[in-house]
Amino acid sequence: MRIAELTCYIVRVPLRRVIRHASATRCESTNLLVRCRLANGIEGWGEGVPRDYVTGETPEGALDQFGQTPLERQLCASPTRWSEVIELCGAFQPSVPCDDPRGCRSNSLRCAVELAILDAYGRLFAEPISTVTRHFPPARSISHERREVRYSTTITAESAFAECRSALKMRCYGFQQCKVKVGLAGADDARRLRRIRLCLGSRVDIRIDANESWHADKLAAAVEPLLRYRISCLEQPVPHAELDSLAEVRTRLAVPIMLDESLTSMADAQRATAVRACDLFNIRLSKCGGFLNSLRLAAEASAHGLGYQLGCHPGETGILSAAGRHWATSVSNIRYLEGSYDRHVLRELLTNEDITFAYGGRAPALESPGSGVHVNPEVLARWTIRELKRPLA
Numbered sequence: 001m002r003i004a005e006l007t008c009y010i011v012r013v014p015l016r017r018v019i020r021h022a023s024a025t026r027c028e029s030t031n032l033l034v035r036c037r038l039a040n041g042i043e044g045w046g047e048g049v050p051r052d053y054v055t056g057e058t059p060e061g062a063l064d065q066f067g068q069t070p071l072e073r074q075l076c077a078s079p080t081r082w083s084e085v086i087e088l089c090g091a092f093q094p095s096v097p098c099d100d101p102r103g104c105r106s107n108s109l110r111c112a113v114e115l116a117i118l119d120a121y122g123r124l125f126a127e128p129i130s131t132v133t134r135h136f137p138p139a140r141s142i143s144h145e146r147r148e149v150r151y152s153t154t155i156t157a158e159s160a161f162a163e164c165r166s167a168l169k170m171r172c173y174g175f176q177q178c179k180v181k182v183g184l185a186g187a188d189d190a191r192r193l194r195r196i197r198l199c200l201g202s203r204v205d206i207r208i209d210a211n212e213s214w215h216a217d218k219l220a221a222a223v224e225p226l227l228r229y230r231i232s233c234l235e236q237p238v239p240h241a242e243l244d245s246l247a248e249v250r251t252r253l254a255v256p257i258m259l260d261e262s263l264t265s266m267a268d269a270q271r272a273t274a275v276r277a278c279d280l281f282n283i284r285l286s287k288c289g290g291f292l293n294s295l296r297l298a299a300e301a302s303a304h305g306l307g308y309q310l311g312c313h314p315g316e317t318g319i320l321s322a323a324g325r326h327w328a329t330s331v332s333n334i335r336y337l338e339g340s341y342d343r344h345v346l347r348e349l350l351t352n353e354d355i356t357f358a359y360g361g362r363a364p365a366l367e368s369p370g371s372g373v374h375v376n377p378e379v380l381a382r383w384t385i386r387e388l389k390r391p392l393a
């Protein structure tokens, strides 16, 4: 079955409240959606979240890439099984009109197109997207089916009162893991963590994310006062440009280091492992160029004895939440899992299905064909700010 048409949308997703961390503040998220229509009319949906401070991508730039890529030539195959769908996804090579040494400047578009293709063919084959993992040879070492996963929660920088209220709510909700955003200018992170640890109790696993806000030469001094609150992991403490210095400092820190902004592609992963810059990867489907590239990165981490988490971008809709669920329920040894915040973060759901995690962050595997979620056309029409249709037939 051939792909008959791809349509790319730029949508503005309204959030329930302002989300603030050291690199950005947002009350809405501008995302990329892609619809893949097969020759028999079956449709699949994909999503990407271009963030210029992470991969240098913008929504308009991604739409231009979509318009300039020779899709008719790249996506002309007619897959009949998953191995051929995976080949088709590999044939998609977005046109990137700039230098791209890290291989990340088209990752959100790649993710959106790939997820749309996987969703459409999953519906055609009547199998969930999670099935792809066991058909993808590079993922053989990490493929593992799970019936249920547990999500972590996140505390972003707010007033002391709001942070305590959030932490108490999360404790009551039974979360086992919590990420705290640190490094905002003017914030006393040691005091914040003391309060948050008190409210969350001693049993919750707390990790911190500095979003590149510190510098390698002062890192030990910034981290030391925070360690007494039993921090299990420190995410992206310094800017990507300081990766080599981070590798030197890391051995003197008493906390595992996770890379996020410095981990967007296989080139990044290979550099990180070569200089021994980290203990864990933060893999996010959009940032890392889709479902398959993310599997490759997890396998690479595993091969080097590193851990990995599946992260998310705040403002992802149910399409990326569903894709993340399929990824998480088909991959072994995920150290932390983020995502599926839908109802808690979005002012309105794009999908007919609400797959927000339940009590304790628990969420089941999705077993319906494809992604298992369906886009509400009225919400899509209200959110769309630009649209580009590419017939392939």
Ligand SMILES: [Mg+2]
Binding pocket: 209, 211, 235, 236, 260, 261, 282
């Ligand atoms: Mg991060």
